[in-house]
Amino acid sequence: MKKSFSLSFRSLLALFVMIGLMTTMLVGCSSNSSATNATTTTDSSTGSTATDTPAGTTGTADNSSTSTASDTPKDLTFVIGSDVGDLSPFGGDSGGRHHTYRMMYDCLCASLGLGASVEDLQGQMAKTVTVVDSLTVDVEIYDYIHDSQGNAIKASDVVYSYEQAIASGTMEKLNGYLSKIEATGDYTVRLTLNSSSKGAMEWCLTTVPVISEAWFSAASDADKATAPATTGAYNLVETVSGSHTTLEKNADYWQTDLSLRSYYDVQTFEKITVNVITEASMRVIALQNGEADLVQNVPAYEIGSFINEDGTNVDGYTSYGDENGRMYVMMFNNDNSVFADNQLLRQAVLYGIDFEAVRQAYGNTATNGSVCHDFSPDVASDYNDSWNSEDYYGYDFDKAKQLMSDAGYPDGGITLRLMYQNSTAATAGLTVVQAYLAELGITVELTPYDQALFNSYKYDDTQWDIIVDSKSTTDYVTTVWQNVFDTNSFDNGSACFTHDDTLQQLLETASNIETTSADAVDAFHEYLKDQAYGVGMFWNYSYYIGQDGITNIIQDGFGNVTPSTVSVADDYQSVVE
Numbered sequence: 001m002k003k004s005f006s007l008s009f010r011s012l013l014a015l016f017v018m019i020g021l022m023t024t025m026l027v028g029c030s031s032n033s034s035a036t037n038a039t040t041t042t043d044s045s046t047g048s049t050a051t052d053t054p055a056g057t058t059g060t061a062d063n064s065s066t067s068t069a070s071d072t073p074k075d076l077t078f079v080i081g082s083d084v085g086d087l088s089p090f091g092g093d094s095g096g097r098h099h100t101y102r103m104m105y106d107c108l109c110a111s112l113g114l115g116a117s118v119e120d121l122q123g124q125m126a127k128t129v130t131v132v133d134s135l136t137v138d139v140e141i142y143d144y145i146h147d148s149q150g151n152a153i154k155a156s157d158v159v160y161s162y163e164q165a166i167a168s169g170t171m172e173k174l175n176g177y178l179s180k181i182e183a184t185g186d187y188t189v190r191l192t193l194n195s196s197s198k199g200a201m202e203w204c205l206t207t208v209p210v211i212s213e214a215w216f217s218a219a220s221d222a223d224k225a226t227a228p229a230t231t232g233a234y235n236l237v238e239t240v241s242g243s244h245t246t247l248e249k250n251a252d253y254w255q256t257d258l259s260l261r262s263y264y265d266v267q268t269f270e271k272i273t274v275n276v277i278t279e280a281s282m283r284v285i286a287l288q289n290g291e292a293d294l295v296q297n298v299p300a301y302e303i304g305s306f307i308n309e310d311g312t313n314v315d316g317y318t319s320y321g322d323e324n325g326r327m328y329v330m331m332f333n334n335d336n337s338v339f340a341d342n343q344l345l346r347q348a349v350l351y352g353i354d355f356e357a358v359r360q361a362y363g364n365t366a367t368n369g370s371v372c373h374d375f376s377p378d379v380a381s382d383y384n385d386s387w388n389s390e391d392y393y394g395y396d397f398d399k400a401k402q403l404m405s406d407a408g409y410p411d412g413g414i415t416l417r418l419m420y421q422n423s424t425a426a427t428a429g430l431t432v433v434q435a436y437l438a439e440l441g442i443t444v445e446l447t448p449y450d451q452a453l454f455n456s457y458k459y460d461d462t463q464w465d466i467i468v469d470s471k472s473t474t475d476y477v478t479t480v481w482q483n484v485f486d487t488n489s490f491d492n493g494s495a496c497f498t499h500d501d502t503l504q505q506l507l508e509t510a511s512n513i514e515t516t517s518a519d520a521v522d523a524f525h526e527y528l529k530d531q532a533y534g535v536g537m538f539w540n541y542s543y544y545i546g547q548d549g550i551t552n553i554i555q556d557g558f559g560n561v562t563p564s565t566v567s568v569a570d571d572y573q574s575v576v577e
Contacts (some may be wrong), residue, residue, distance in 0.1 A: 073270040077576040078563040079283050079292040082423070083276050084245050085451050087236060088224035089161070089209040089216065090168035092455045095470075098560040099296065100274055102264045103234040103247055105209030108139055108158070110262035111202065111557025115381045115475040118202055122262040124255075125153070125210055125231075127187075134196035134513060135179075137205070140188045145254045149229040151212035153254075155183035160213040162191075170455075176482060176489035177204050194488060197511045198382075199475040206557060233265040234272065234564060245274040263565050264556070272563050273576075279424060280363060287545060290575040294546035294553070294563065299425075300368035306545045318553065320544040323369070325559040326472035327377045328362075331484070331534030335497030336461040338414055346532035347393075348403035349466075353436045354395035359538040362429035369540025374525055375484070376477035377539045382521055383477050393535060397439065404440055412441015419457060419464035422448035430468060459490070461497050468537070469495075472559050478511035481524060484534070498533050547575050 078099070085094035089105055102110075109121040109129065118131055128140040145153035162181045165171045177200040179192045193200050215229040228236060231254070234247040249267045275292065277283045280299040286292045288305070298306065306317045313319050332339040332346050339346050355371045373392040376383060404410060418433065420426050427448060434444040447464065449457060457463040473480045484495040485507055493499045506524040509515045529535075544553050544561055552567035 072573075074268060074568060074572060075271045075273070075574040075576070076269045076563055076566070077273045077275060077291070077293050077574060079275045079277050079286050079295045081276075081278055081280065081283065081297040083242050083451055084239060084274060085241075086225055087239055087245070088221075088228060089211045090165050090170055091225070092170050092452065094451050094455075096274070096276060098558065099562055100245060100247075101209065102232065102556070102562050103272065103564045104228065104230040104232045104236055105211065106145075106231045106262075106265070107206055107208055107210060108141070109205040110264050111206045112263055113555065113557060116202060116557055118205065121202065121205060123260065124262045124265070125158070126205070129205065131201070132190075134201075135193045137191050137201055138184070138188065139191065139205070142255070143187045145231070147212050147215065147229040147231045147254075148235050148250055148252065149212075149215060151215050151229060153210060153212060153231065155185060155187055155189045157213050158189050158210050159183050160216070161210045162208050164216065165208045171207065172489040172495075173203060173483055173486075174208065176486045195508065195511075196513045197478070197482060198513050198516060199479045202475070203479070233261075233267050237271075242276055242278075244276065247272045247274070263554075264562060266564060268566075268568060269564065274563065287547075293574050293576065294544060294550055294566065296542070296544055296561065298543040298545045299363045300365040300540070300543070301363060303368070303543055303545075306543075313548070316548050318546045318548050318550045320546075320553040320561075321368075321541045322544075322555055322559075323377065323379055323539060323541055325377050325379045326470055326542070327372055327539040328537040329375065329469055329471050329484075329534055330537050331467050331469070331496035332532070333461055333465050333467075333497055334494075334533055335492060335499065337465040338416070339465065340497075342407055343531060344403050344407035345409065348400045348407055348409075348440065349437065349442070350393035350532055350535055351396045351403060352400035352440045352442075353393075353433055355393075355537050356395075357436075358429045358432050359540065361432040362425045362538075362540075364538075364540045368543075369538060371538045372536030374477060375471075375528055375534060375536045376473055376480040377536070380473045380477040380480070381475060382516075382518075384518065384522060384525070387525065392529065393532075395436075400440055409441070412443075414441075415443040415445060416465040417445050417447050417463070418466045418468065419447045419449065419454070420468040421454040422450055426468070459492070459495070461492060467496070471536075476511075477521065477525075478507070478516070481507055481528070482511055485528075494533075496534050500531070500533075503527065503531065503533075549573065 080096050080099055082095035084096035084100045086092050087101060091097060106124040108124060108126040110124050111121055118129065125141045125145055126139050127142045130138040132138055141158065147153065159181050166174055177193055177197060179194045181189055181191050184190050191204055210231055212229055226239060230236060233250055233253045235250045237246040237248050239245040248271050255261050255265060277286060283295050284298060284302045287295045306314050307319050308314060334340050359369060359371060373387040373390060418430060420430055430446055434446060437444050458467055471480050471483060485498060485503060487493055487504050506527055510520040510524045546553065549569050549572035550566055551569050553561055554565055556562055
């Protein structure tokens with residue numbers, strides 16, 4: 001039997017009109033079957049009704065949509081710590097891009113908050129979503145979608161977008177998750193997955209930007225990056241690498257029915273400026289000097305300027321401290337380095353580092369985060385809390401020395417290249433790693449690269465012996481594991497070049513919805529920990545601080561804050577002239 005999930009929009013819309021608010025309403029990929037709403041069906045034999053979240057919630061951060069109750073044009077200046085990078089539809093991964101591209105490009109669906117199931121997703125281009133079985137999902141898109149240059153979007157464009165996303169090489173998980181996508185009509189597509197992995201269907205529906213084939217196939221590389229034909233609620237006006245990006249509201253945005261817009265597509269602001277300031281202290285100064293309305297990644301040691309000891313906000317500011325599912329990981333080159341086929345050496349290095357000292361050297365305090373106890377953050381829904389009491393390579397110099405000897409390097413005498421994405425905080429933290437490993441007789445050469453080179457080199461097994469990167473989850477520990485270790489997604493085994501059939505078998509068992517269990521998840525955790533191919537290092541809260549005219553800061557389904565989604569007071573005005 002099929003199960004329908006329905007959301008009621010019109011009653012809520014009427015309520016908000018009655019109290020005089022101009023709002024935008026949340027819509028899931030589920031609703032009743034009228035032409036103006038979306039429907040999600042699944043093969044479960046029991047019925048259930050999802051409930052929607054009203055827009056315009058104010059106060060501390062939560063996972064609700066955004067609104068503005070005034071017609072006065074509003075601007076927002078958002079300061080972030082890393083470059084937005086390549087803003088073409090399928091550009092390379094970067095921290096800044098995560099905060100930006102969803103304003104420019106619509107996907108089939110949107111995920112609000114961590115761990116959303118298919119029936120909880122919001123529709124963007126998707127009018128209806130029907131789960132046929134655990135491997136198959138049918139999507140009907142609206143028949144009136146067009147991009148900012150007037151190009152119509154049809155099913156063939158959706159297929160083309162997914163094909164280009166795979167060809168770009170920037171969306172590795174898509175290679176592992178998606179078997180094929182095909183147009184089944186002018187406005188319908190079918191996605192078929194490779195396996196019934198937890199979170200795979202949701203990820204495929206919410207991550208791939210959909211653009212016009214006619215535009216993309218004819219556009220130059222420069223136009224794709226600086227003058228794209230966007231399908232989202234905001235158009236790109238200007239982007240300057242390492243400096244700023246300016247977006248303006250798309251006055252001709254295709255979804256004119258406010259009740260059918262996703263929370264990404266609320267157009268509270270006429271103009272959004274995203275400024276890049278890599279130095280944490282300078283971001284704080286920008287906020288205090290009225291040069292920013294909202295700042296991302298305020299360092300923990302500065303947070304006392306904005307949050308009182310009792311947790312309340314300092315007058316004039318709004319705060320949001322969030323463990324957003326992102327963590328730092330350390331991985332070894334398991335194919336073309338001294339670590340290949342030397343499990344004991346990998347273990348020796350890990351026992352030889354005090355990761356709490358490294359975490360604090362990154363600029364964190366003793367209380368704003370924690371070292372990891374798995375190759376995943378503990379916000380994942382299937383995280384086993386008992387892992388937190390296990391020995392997960394806690395610092396033990398004597399044990400590290402013994403393992404060095406057992407591995408064939410009693411006096412060290414080896415030189416390693418440690419590659420990471422360049423930042424002041426990372427260099428400070430990894431200098432501590434360098435010092436700890438020097439005590440074992442290991443020379444570490446720190447090799448920082450800018451974002452573009454880092455993303456290029458991290459899949460090249462000739463470029464590094466150890467890599468430090470950031471990873472995140474939107475739902476499950478298995479999502480992180482697949483993103484790094486699934487052989488279906490990589491040309492050379494995995495993100496750290498493993499070639500281990502047992503690892504892959506355990507991963508597939510733990511991640512498949514038909515075979516997973518707590519025991520299967522534990523089995524992969526224990527095996528990976530023992531093999532020491534890589535470890536989670538630490539996570540920390542990401543603090544967002546805004547002026548007090550910002551009333552609500554929310555997290556999307558990928559652990560990021562997209563500036564178009566923040567809520568503001570009726571009398572909000574940008575502090576930036």
